[in-house]
């Protein structure tokens with residue numbers, strides 16, 4: 001779902017603020033030779049970085065974490081100007097990048113530590129598993145969270161001892177540029193973070209040819225293409241893809257709070273969030289009350305763009321993307337959907353604004369029923385009971401995130417376990433992204449692999465097993481070689497049979 005806004009003139013991409021049309025910067029488009037040279041520079045710098053060891057690598061991350069807060073205004077301005085989002089949402093990006101740094105500063109070393117394991121046989125053998133960096137990790141990232149997805153995701157890869165090569169979205173490369181400068185100011189060898197800019201189909205595709213691991217975040221359609229390219233090279237990849245995330249509200253739920261969940265889950269970042277709420281299944285007997293409450297709250301949202309803290313919902317990332325969102329809305333309305341609120345562009349505010357929209361009477365004939373709209377549009381569906389809600393929530397090719405509101409922790413947890421999604425929030429919608437100790441990612445067509453937690457750093461490493469044996473008498477291999485009679489074979493077999501019954505030897 002590439003939303004064209006950046007204008008590419010010869011070798012340069014001009015970045016403009018989608019809310020105001022103001023030009024905010026430019027970056028040079030990389031050629032194939034530039035991508036290759038960037039990969040080479042990163043590779044040359046990586047071995048010394050790996051040799052430093054995790055403790056000394058941590059120091060860079062510590063300084064980076066604190067620098068984020070010292071330079072926060074500049075970070076907010078940069079994110080806001082290239083994406084059209086509100087200041088609060090720019091703060092949200094900073095908090096997640098800082099939270100990622102904080103989490104891996106506290107736990108990265110233990111996740112990366114060499115582990116001791118039982119050997120093949122007690123007393124004479126042992127085993128250890130180390131986690132070696134891949135070398136050069138590539139990232140291809142979208143425009144919706146330009147600071148988190150380029151720089152935030154690179155932090156665990158760097159801490160694990162890798163160099164990184166990042167291709168941000170053409171629409172929002174400036175936040176990644178600033179992030180790279182902040183890392184260099186924090187003491188990181190600047191060659192370890194290489195950025196290459198330009199269209200995904202050329203520069204992104206070229207990047208895949210030069211890296212040892214690929215972290216892709218973006219649409220399912222593009223994810224499929226890069227997965228094929230990664231498979232051709234036999235390099236591993238993680239794919240963090242789209243979603244059409246369900247929310248379930250049952251009769252016992254606290255309705256005001258559930259509406260708060262809907263408003264933040266559906267309209268935060270103008271709905272341009274992979275884990276955003278898009279479909280809400282509401283038990284029939286509370287449907288009208290819930291719909292009325294939701295409509296009233298959505299109508300109070302202040303839409304617009306400013307560098308102050310006064311806006312609730314900003315612009316979409318581009319005029320083209322706003323048009324795509326409106327096509328979904330108009331298609332639905334043309335086929336019989338009811339607009340509870342919104343449903344139109346806010347051209348009075350700028351070219352890329354769409355009013356926060358709540359729909360009902362949405363059916364299968366409408367594109368937005370199943371496809372990712374990726375804008376400020378939420379559809380409400382009445383359901384008979386919890387079983388119908390779960391069945392409909394699961395009736396999707398996506399499986400990224402879900403939200404459950406029932407009024408009972410026990411019922412909610414039981415319901416959550418039945419939902420086909422990589423994460424489920426109880427009494428919350430976007431909470432998973434700030435819960436750094438647990439893995440986050442999608443099932444079905446929402447992706448492969450996880451960010452955050454132990455998996456979120458070990459994915460940038462390869463396990464290396466080192467097994468050892470005593471040398472005396474030929475060690476472990478000598479055991480079998482020394483079986484030269486029926487009696488010895490029987491003793492060995494008896495010892496092995498016993499092993500299953502002795503704790504510590506199993």
Ligand code: NDP
Nearest residue numbers: 001002142169170199200204205218219222240241242274
């Ligand atoms: P796209 O898939 O269009 O683009 C993502 C990135 O891939 C961009 O940098 C793009 O470059 C690049 N790209 C495009 N074509 C190719 C190609 N053939 N080879 C290599 N790279 C390529 O996604 P959007 O930018 O439109 O982002 C929105 C999508 O991202 C949504 O579907 C959303 O759900 C998903 N997303 C998922 C998240 C998750 O964690 N699961 C988090 C955030 C977003 P360019 O566009 O510059 O040409």
